[in-house]
Amino acid sequence: MMIGIKDQNDKRDSWHHGGWIAKIAVWALLIILMFFLPNVVVTIYETMSKFGSGLFLLVQVIILLDFTHSWNDAWVEKDERKWYIALLSVSVACYIATYAISAVLFIWFNPSGHDCSLNVFFIVMTMVLAFALAIIALHPQVNGSLLPASVISVYCAYLCYSGLSSEPRDYACNGLHKHAQGVSTGTLILGMLTTVLSVLYSAIRAGSSTTFLSPPSSPKSGGKKPLLDSDELEGGKEDKKESEGQPISYSYTFFHLIFALASMYSAMLLTGWCSSNSGSSELIDVGWTTVWVRICTEWITAGLYVWSLIAPLILRDREFA
Template sequence: MLTPWAIKKLEGLMLDYVKIDCPTGQCHGWFAMSRINFALGLFHLILAGLLFGVTSSKDPRAALQNGYWGPKILVWLALVALSFLIPDEFFQVWGNYVSLLSAMLFLILGLILLVDLAHGWAEYCLEQIDTTESRAWRVVLIGSTLGMYTASLTMTVIQYIFFAGGGCTMNQVAITVNLLLWLATSFISVNPTVQEYNPKAGLAQAAMVAIYCTYLTMSAVSMEPDDKHCNPLVRAQGTRTTSVVIGAIVTMVTVAYTTTRAATRSLALGTGGDIRLPESDEHDLVTQQPCARREMRAEALRRAVEEGSLPADALVSDGESEAESHATGDDESNQTQYNYSVFHIIFFLATAWIATLLGMSVDQSEQDGDFAPIGRTYWASWVKIISAWVCYALYTWTLLAPVVLPDRFDFG
């Protein structure tokens, strides 16, 4: 929608009834892009409202989440069509305020997930080392840590060589601050006081945070505009087109990962019951009701039948219900695996981030024919740089929180 080719095709489909243009003639489909993202976001908000309070697949509304794909696609397409009838003034407010705030929430959510993944990976390796006493897991933990630090250092050197020339103050500051922050967090993670309050903290988590934040910084300097000749990747036509395509792919993959990972996890917002299997199992997905609970339920039904408070066929119907649930592979008949409403709210936040990322003004000189650059603005570059700094801050707080608030943490 941000390219002249797409705008001409869209105007042709609408028989030239709607002209997609700005008064200055510079935005080339900004409103069309905003309308499509708004329609998808509205679609997820509607589903979030319809599915609010669904706690198991026994609720008839659960079918809206797990089925009715044809009608849902038709509703989404209808919302896209109707969005083109909304005045442009609405999208100026929506894009500049609502989408921007929602996009910031999505970025913060992604950073929290990254820090959680870093701790989860290191703790999983330590548990495997303790339980299996295998040297292989030690090699995996130490090797991955050294590998991530090596990759971080390599990317830092590459950035200094190619993106930190004379006059490139922004790049020099971003690269240097990132280097200092990942060195600082590494030292904090092995600090004796931190280790005393959280023995599971270590260099493995710091290495994962370092490589991710270094990647963010490298992505920021490699996708900035080249008006100061600080980005050699966009000077030649070949690398110019390649950087546009790679930037789009990396952006969409990152958004897809963050969205699906966040949406299918409760993050303290999902169902409140304890639905996990014992720790010895390979995963935390519920496939059936625990045997002990089923036995207690069956015993309670038998006693109720003997006392006359329930009819005799209650035992038969309960057994048929459990057999049918097991036969159809329904592992949400007792409790959903994730909160359906939160699932769609997070997808709404993702659409807001995409709209904000694409909606930031792109210089016409950056337009590469029918390719619309994604994230090649100083705004997008600074968002990535500051996101890396926030990620370091979040990770450092997870290290210092047990020291500052020892009563709220128990690692015994």
């Protein structure tokens, strides 16, 4: 419904900003109808949500990359010694946290007496990725910095923990099976928190930035026009307001798409990526599907960060902001 809106004169602009009574009524009606819809509808939406959740995880990664680069640029632009010290301190702290988390994961998910080679592989890969990201970011031919690399590394360590903690509770290499309920609740809270933060950050950036989530061709104001005569001035202002609407500052379509994908991801998080999960109903976000989704997201996160560093070297004919 929001596709193609470029200025506030569009009648659909009021649908985006207003009509809250109607929106709440429709929302409440949909909640009630969901209890009466046939199961096939829920199954179709479940399948859609699995793909939508994957897209939202990619959006989270892009948002994180945008945040870390913006954070780094903001502190570097200050060009003061104390901010450089702050950059170094935060980077070192993030790397200490990354390897500390990895050490704890070895203790929790590699118990003695069991063959836990898969868990060991996941943890070692996290440590290798963290080291590799630092080396690539500090390479003289790459326009990188240690702060984004360290933040991405600690996020990868969190994804590794999140994936391993989602292993089935009867899996011998899951050392947290004795605290299943607490871990399940903690994983849910962390997952929902990152989801909320991602949605809020994307909404804030969309409202304040001229490039992030902005429409592809927003009209721009031209040069200065000569002043009107005093007796033409008032009427001219009114005619101009009526004929020319203010351009929108971000894409309404993408704005709502972010929220739709976030709701799909929340549904998958709450149902363990499967509505017919045969496990305990008290455990949330548990199963091998969740494990591989988290681990693959970790690897994709590292890959996208590396691509953001080497893309200007490969695609020399393109300009990167």
